[in-house]
Amino acid sequence: MSLVKVTIDNIEVEVESGTTILNAARKIGGAVVPPTMCYYSKLEGSGGKCRSCLVKVAQGSTKDPRPMPKLVASCRTAVMDGMVVQNITSPEVMENRRAITEFLLLNHPLDCPVCDQAGECHLQDLSYEHGLVDTETVEERRTFAPIDIGDKIKLHMNRCILCYRCVMVADQLTDQRVHGVLGRGDHSEISTHITKAIDNDFSGNMIDVCPVGALTDKTFRFKSRVWFTKPFDAHRDCPKCSGKVVLWKKGDEILRVTGRKDKYGELEDFICNDCRFEHKENTDWTIEGPRKIERHSVISQNHYEKISKPEIQDNNS
Amino acid sequence: MFAHQSIPVTMAQQILLNNIKVPGLASFDVYRKLGGYTSVEKTLKNFTPDEVTAEVKKSGLRGRGGAGFPAGMKWGFIDKSTNNPRYFVCNFDESEPGTFKDRHIGQLNPHQLIEGMILGSYALGARTSYIYIRGELFYVLRIIEKAIEEAYANGFLGENILGSGYSLDLYCQPGGGAYICGEETALIESLEGKRGNPRIKPPFPAIVGLYDCPTVVNNVETISALPWIMNNGADAYSAIGIANSKGTKLISACGHINKPGIYEIELGLPVEEFIYSDQYCGGIRNGNKLKAVVAGGSSVPILPAELILKTAKGEPRLMSYESLAEGGFETGTMLGSGGFIVMDDTTCIVKNLLTFARFYHHESCGQCSPCREGTGWMEKILQRIEDGRGTMKDIDLLVGISKHIEGNTICPLGDAAAWPVASAVRHFRQEFEDHVKLQRCPLSK
Ligand SMILES: Cc1cc2nc3c(=O)[nH]c(=O)nc-3n(C[C@H](O)[C@H](O)[C@H](O)COP(=O)(O)O)c2cc1C
Ligand code: SF4
Ligand code: SF4
Ligand code: FES
Numbered sequence: 001m002s003l004v005k006v007t008i009d010n011i012e013v014e015v016e017s018g019t020t021i022l023n024a025a026r027k028i029g030g031a032v033v034p035p036t037m038c039y040y041s042k043l044e045g046s047g048g049k050c051r052s053c054l055v056k057v058a059q060g061s062t063k064d065p066r067p068m069p070k071l072v073a074s075c076r077t078a079v080m081d082g083m084v085v086q087n088i089t090s091p092e093v094m095e096n097r098r099a100i101t102e103f104l105l106l107n108h109p110l111d112c113p114v115c116d117q118a119g120e121c122h123l124q125d126l127s128y129e130h131g132l133v134d135t136e137t138v139e140e141r142r143t144f145a146p147i148d149i150g151d152k153i154k155l156h157m158n159r160c161i162l163c164y165r166c167v168m169v170a171d172q173l174t175d176q177r178v179h180g181v182l183g184r185g186d187h188s189e190i191s192t193h194i195t196k197a198i199d200n201d202f203s204g205n206m207i208d209v210c211p212v213g214a215l216t217d218k219t220f221r222f223k224s225r226v227w228f229t230k231p232f233d234a235h236r237d238c239p240k241c242s243g244k245v246v247l248w249k250k251g252d253e254i255l256r257v258t259g260r261k262d263k264y265g266e267l268e269d270f271i272c273n274d275c276r277f278e279h280k281e282n283t284d285w286t287i288e289g290p291r292k293i294e295r296h297s298v299i300s301q302n303h304y305e306k307i308s309k310p311e312i313q314d315n316n317s
Numbered sequence: 318m319f320a321h322q323s324i325p326v327t328m329a330q331q332i333l334l335n336n337i338k339v340p341g342l343a344s345f346d347v348y349r350k351l352g353g354y355t356s357v358e359k360t361l362k363n364f365t366p367d368e369v370t371a372e373v374k375k376s377g378l379r380g381r382g383g384a385g386f387p388a389g390m391k392w393g394f395i396d397k398s399t400n401n402p403r404y405f406v407c408n409f410d411e412s413e414p415g416t417f418k419d420r421h422i423g424q425l426n427p428h429q430l431i432e433g434m435i436l437g438s439y440a441l442g443a444r445t446s447y448i449y450i451r452g453e454l455f456y457v458l459r460i461i462e463k464a465i466e467e468a469y470a471n472g473f474l475g476e477n478i479l480g481s482g483y484s485l486d487l488y489c490q491p492g493g494g495a496y497i498c499g500e501e502t503a504l505i506e507s508l509e510g511k512r513g514n515p516r517i518k519p520p521f522p523a524i525v526g527l528y529d530c531p532t533v534v535n536n537v538e539t540i541s542a543l544p545w546i547m548n549n550g551a552d553a554y555s556a557i558g559i560a561n562s563k564g565t566k567l568i569s570a571c572g573h574i575n576k577p578g579i580y581e582i583e584l585g586l587p588v589e590e591f592i593y594s595d596q597y598c599g600g601i602r603n604g605n606k607l608k609a610v611v612a613g614g615s616s617v618p619i620l621p622a623e624l625i626l627k628t629a630k631g632e633p634r635l636m637s638y639e640s641l642a643e644g645g646f647e648t649g650t651m652l653g654s655g656g657f658i659v660m661d662d663t664t665c666i667v668k669n670l671l672t673f674a675r676f677y678h679h680e681s682c683g684q685c686s687p688c689r690e691g692t693g694w695m696e697k698i699l700q701r702i703e704d705g706r707g708t709m710k711d712i713d714l715l716v717g718i719s720k721h722i723e724g725n726t727i728c729p730l731g732d733a734a735a736w737p738v739a740s741a742v743r744h745f746r747q748e749f750e751d752h753v754k755l756q757r758c759p760l761s762k
Contacts (some may be wrong), residue, residue: 048517050686071724071725100687103691137694180512185682185683185692185693186683
């Protein structure tokens with residue numbers, strides 16, 4: 001693979017050709033990484049839908065330095081050698097990102113105080129970082145009654161932002177998919193095929209990939225605010241999946257089991273429903289130690305890390 | 318069921334609507350007697366596929382589906398380096414509000430379309446081709462299916478056409494009847510049997526199209542012009558029209574004119590002549606004053622009377638790609654798909670815009686957030702203003718929303734929803750303000 005150079009917000013990085021702008025930015029890390037609501041590196045064909053990762057291409061490539069006429073979805077646009085990208089350095093990008101945030105919130109209830117996803121929610125983060133203090137909308141939001149899709153998952157369609165990630169999980173991880181998108185436009189909804197329940201070894205991953213609180217784990221719902229739980233990395237010998245999970249404990253009680261996520265909130269491994277829903281005893285697991293949670297998350301509050309003090313050199317000895 | 322047959326049709330140039338009034342034209346025998354399929358005989362014998370593409374390029378034919386992209390150039394992008402099959406697909410979705418020309422060809426002259434399909438398929442090296450037709454046009458589907466059967470029976474489709482060694486299978490496939498299925502990548506998804514959601518581009522269909530193979534999608538009218546071009550030559554075609562607008566164009570004219578109908582015009586005809594001459598629209602109904610025109614189907618910017626008749630530079634506006642676009646989106650518009658909607662001075666622009674907005678809201682596929690949410694938001698604000706519940710701030714909010722949709726969506730449906738809004742407020746702001754001030758539509762009794 002040949003390497004290409006791309007400059008994002010004045011920082012140059014070298015990546016393999018074919019890499020997307022988003023992944024090039026992730027290689028740099030920090031503030032130049034565009035937000036993502038629908039892209040999910042582990043799901044084939046994801047991205048391109050929410051438009052929250054739009055960036056400006058100020059120079060197409062060394063060969064063709066013309067700027068691209070429109071903002072592009074960084075999660076679906078490949079870099080070219082000599083490409084110059086503006087993300088947080090472009091007022092146009094920031095203005096449009098704010099607008100996208102407002103679009104995403106237009107039909108979203110913002111019921112964070114009662115939502116199980118609060119503290120882990122990408123829309124909450126996006127609104128905090130890019131939203132307006134005031135809303136310009138006076139429109140009524142669309143409402144749906146929550147429904148059980150299967151015995152372990154509850155769908156709160158009100159909160160869904162139609163990122164399609166769960167549809168892709170169902171498509172790519174489970175056989176005999178029975179759930180998808182119904183309807184068009186802002187009448188679209190995630191649903192199961194007529195009255196079918198989702199009952200499949202890997203269906204629980206839909207909960208983990210949902211960026212908002214639309215798909216929730218019925219074995220955990222309302223048991224605790226997530227920041228009151230303590231996450232531990234743990235594993236078990238599982239014949240179906242890697243068995244590598246995070247246990248979310250309150251005291252000694254395991255309240256929830258999820259997959260392990262990277263710093264972009266994406267699962268490292270998909271886990272099976274057995275690990276997720278059926279193993280809530282401490283004896284089921286080998287606990288590796290406390291889970292490190294990214295600093296900016298509310299979950300990391302009060303999880304102090306021990307600082308190793310540098311040794312004091314005694315120059316007189 | 319055949320209500321469309323009563324639409325008056327005028328023929329200035331005899332390219333697309335030639336013989337359209339001949340009884341029984343939809344049958345193979347009548348069509349053939351009038352010289353039908355001669356272009357296939359001529360082309361398969363005398364032209365290589367690349368020579369056909371070159372001829373179409375030279376003719377200056379531009380896509381008639383809306384964007385006006387040069388047809389030959391589009392064919393030139395097809396990836397011929399792979400061993401994968403290639404597909405030629407006819408876009409017979411005809412979904413643009415105000416545009417009703419393609420169904421006319423399909424219903425009355427299906428063999429002309431099939432003849433064009435054979436020529437295009439040959440040029441691209443397609444072994445299988447599809448006519449994707451809007452599901453609601455079931456009666457046209459039946460007519461086309463019958464014509465396809467006749468073409469097979471007479472050796473113009475199937476194995477080894479006219480002994481040339483070239484074989485082609487042609488299918489007519491009804492779609493689900495959603496506006497978005499007219500967008501070429503959504504059409505391809507739908508043709509593959511999936512939900513008609515547009516794909517993210519690139520890759521473009523010429524590289525990754527139907528069943529992930531190189532594909533060209535062209536409009537019915539574009540394809541129907543091919544037999545004439547191959548029979549008469551590229552030079553004869555490019556002698557018709559002006560500048561970079563060559564040949565003839567079907568215009569479906571509707572609204573407040575004396576003679577709504579489908580007209581074949583030579584590109585370059587002055588707009589004023591098109592609206593007022595008896596040969597075409599015959600002037601405004603009841604002798605009323607012209608207020609505004611949407612020139613190319615509901616998705617293009619609306620222009621007030623003074624700017625549709627003359628450009629901002631004071632030159633006569635012509636029915637051509639360049640002239641209609643003169644002035645950009647500030648003072649110009651687009652030829653689009655040729656859906657010419659005329660409004661007289663009894664028209665409420667806000668109400669008219671609300672109708673358009675409701676359509677785009679209803680038809681958004683819902684994949685991307687600016688379009689899914691923004692189209693609905695614009696409709697609600699327009700409804701408020703029309704009902705007399707709007708505020709002055711709502712007018713700017715509308716423009717702001719349209720700006721944030723435009724260019725930020727997966728496919729141009731978002732732009733199609735945004736442009737009419739931005740242009741209507743630009744040119745008719747007073748009317749929006751009057752709604753707010755009077756708290757009702759100023760034109761309602
Ligand atoms: C929302 C939307 C709807 C469209 N509907 C149609 C249609 O009904 N018929 C059509 O020919 N093109 C339609 N188009 C344009 C097609 O995507 C495509 O450009 C066209 O079929 C190409 O044909 P041409 O090159 O012959 O113009 C639509 C585009 C969009 C964005
Ligand atoms: S999904 Fe996120 S933003 Fe929405 S209510 Fe729940 S926590 Fe709040
Ligand atoms: S339910 Fe969640 S994962 Fe599924 S489309 Fe909605 S927001 Fe995305
Ligand atoms: S993350 Fe790129 S469009 Fe959603």
